[in-house]
Amino acid sequence: MRPKMAGGSALSRQAPRYPPRMADARDADEGRRARWNERYGRGEEVHAFRPSPPLEDAVRGVAPGLALDVACGAGRHALWLADAGWRVVAVDFAQAGLALLRAEAERRGTAARIQVVEADLEAVGAYVPEHARYDLVCDFYFLHRPLLGALGDAVRPGGRLAFAIHLEDPAAAAPHRFLLAPGELERIVRGWGWDVLHAREGPSGEGGHQHATAELVARKPA
Numbered sequence: 627m628r629p630k631m632a633g634g635s636a637l638s639r640q641a642p643r644y645p646p647r648m649a650d651a652r653d654a655d656e657g658r659r660a661r662w663n664e665r666y667g668r669g670e671e672v673h674a675f676r677p678s679p680p681l682e683d684a685v686r687g688v689a690p691g692l693a694l695d696v697a698c699g700a701g702r703h704a705l706w707l708a709d710a711g712w713r714v715v716a717v718d719f720a721q722a723g724l725a726l727l728r729a730e731a732e733r734r735g736t737a738a739r740i741q742v743v744e745a746d747l748e749a750v751g752a753y754v755p756e757h758a759r760y761d762l763v764c765d766f767y768f769l770h771r772p773l774l775g776a777l778g779d780a781v782r783p784g785g786r787l788a789f790a791i792h793l794e795d796p797a798a799a800a801p802h803r804f805l806l807a808p809g810e811l812e813r814i815v816r817g818w819g820w821d822v823l824h825a826r827e828g829p830s831g832e833g834g835h836q837h838a839t840a841e842l843v844a845r846k847p848a
């Protein structure tokens with residue numbers, strides 16, 4: 627599907643950089659989208675609009691600029707960044723989460739700083755972030771490996787990435803496609819030649835997580 631945007635001009639479109647997916651995978655995504663909408667509809671996953679700690683570390687001492695928040699959910703990171711003076715493009719496929727984000731941004735008076743984009747980040751070509759546009763790209767608790775390179779590409783030279791993504795459970799029988807292998811994220815980003823400013827794997831720094839988390843903050847060479 628095409629991304630739906632509000633509060634800003636349309637983003638330019640580029641050739642997809644990740645591989646096509648099968649129709650049954652799209653059906654599965656629609657089921658997952660419906661489940662996320664139900665969760666947000668019940669008021670879950672809002673986290674009292676408080677950001678995950680690695681985000682605060684990632685931007686400490688950094689002048690506010692333009693940020694991309696992928697899989698933004700109800701918008702706790704986009705809202706926090708906008709409060710701190712950042713402009714934010716916030717992307718998710720769950721309309722109910724985006725509605726919570728819009729309402730909270732209106733309440734705080736920061737809606738003009740947040741561009742909300744409804745898009746399926748796993749559908750080929752549905753959302754491709756612009757090359758070197760962002761001072762900060764955030765991905766909290768969403769893993770779609772084919773998108774990782776595009777997220778790095780979207781950071782401007784000298785800009786930063788902030789990630790917190792769940793890790794495989796060593797006791798689980800098989801790896802799960804939404805979970806990182808130990809060390810995987812740091813290996814990928816170091817492979818790009820970026821400076822890793824913070825990397826930690828272990829229990830999440832916030833409550834309510836079943837899986838361990840890989841946190842990573844990295845800077846693209848200027």
Ligand SMILES: C[S@@+](CC[C@H](N)C(=O)[O-])C[C@H]1O[C@@H](n2cnc3c(N)ncnc32)[C@H](O)[C@@H]1O
Nearest residue numbers: 662697698699718719720746747748766767768
């Ligand atoms: C665990 S929540 C994290 C939300 C937010 N980043 C946070 O930390 O509060 C995962 C988010 O990924 C979104 N999501 C899952 N698959 C997606 C997809 N294919 N395209 C866009 N968003 C997706 C869900 O709607 C949900 O908001």
